[in-house]
Amino acid sequence: MPRSSGKTRDQILEAAMDLASVEGLEGLSIGRLARRVEMSKSGVIGHFKSKEDLQLETVRAAVGVFEAEVQAGVTAEPGLARLRVLLERWTRHVASGRFSGGCFFWAASAEFDGRPGRVRDAVARATLHWLEQIVAEVRLAIRLGEIRSDEDPEQLAFELHALVQEANWARQLLDRSDAFDRARRGIERRLGQAEKSN
């Protein structure tokens, strides 16, 4: 059962994710967020213990969106087929404009990589988890004989992951509308190379 003010809290977090994707999790000030959701500052912060707590809850909410849009309900066969589906869903999610500022975690990564603390740890944990999921899927595909056994799963995951992050960069900073198609082409070419021939 949701608590009584669950709806408002969710609305605040939805606005917080969008604001943070543009202005960063630090630029996400309580006053600015309050204006955005048309509440008083104390009304906003009353839902959270502190700004750090608000940032942590915002990261957690973004993890929830990612899981729902990228990971949930994938029915493809485990291995190479599921790897392709996961990468395509990720690409589509980042390209979709779900958040005004592009990929939430790319922005949060760059902002918090130099600031020790719980927010940085939460961002690192979430992004590492996703990277490790790609590694695991590559490993499975190797075990199934779909990907060449001389491929290093960590290396292949690194290269695939790089392409989607690059696409986000190229679209957000350089306004390259073809960025995600380039990521897709790179992924397909790389997987084609890794695939066991025959």
Place this chain on the structure above:
Amino acid sequence: MPRSSGKTRDQILEAAMDLASVEGLEGLSIGRLARRVEMSKSGVIGHFKSKEDLQLETVRAAVGVFEAEVQAGVTAEPGLARLRVLLERWTRHVASGRFSGGCFFWAASAEFDGRPGRVRDAVARATLHWLEQIVAEVRLAIRLGEIRSDEDPEQLAFELHALVQEANWARQLLDRSDAFDRARRGIERRLGQAEKSN
């Protein structure tokens, strides 16, 4: 001839680049920068017209560092050989820890991609210029018959560029000390694939 206070100004910009690589160009506040260089706030801002001007000069200084460490004095043969040298010098520069927060332009990209203005334009111009230089070198290598003529220069440059940015991300956020070796392996593998066999 440098103006009389050129030395101090350069010291301020050196500190500003380092601070911005960690805290961002916005987190680079005049007060914090003043404390870092042991001056008063007005002493710092006196060298610049405004905070935006300070940010622009800091970007310009970072372009200068990049040119000196990556682009200057490359003697390799134009084409594939020079492409390899440029990518290796870029990788080494980003890996070197020249700035505390890792790649200055990666941090600035994520921070300003959602904020219109002159700072964003300067960051976009600088990074686009570097990307276009990689494209140009690929094109030359194709013309020289060193890279297969069915390679799309923009696509290949996108993929190579992605690997170094990914390495910066992996080291700064995930503390992956092997990140730049992964970038190197990816670059070599990709160039090997693009290379004309025989």
Place this chain on the structure above:
DNA sequence: CCTACCGATCGGTAGG
């Protein structure tokens, strides 16, 4: 280059 100051905004709290 400094001190001293401006109005605005920051995160957060008191009190209701």
Place this chain on the structure above:
DNA sequence: CCTACCGATCGGTAGG
């Protein structure tokens, strides 16, 4: 959920 307020810090200026 609100108003009203706290001390700290923001970018920037006056005056020297």
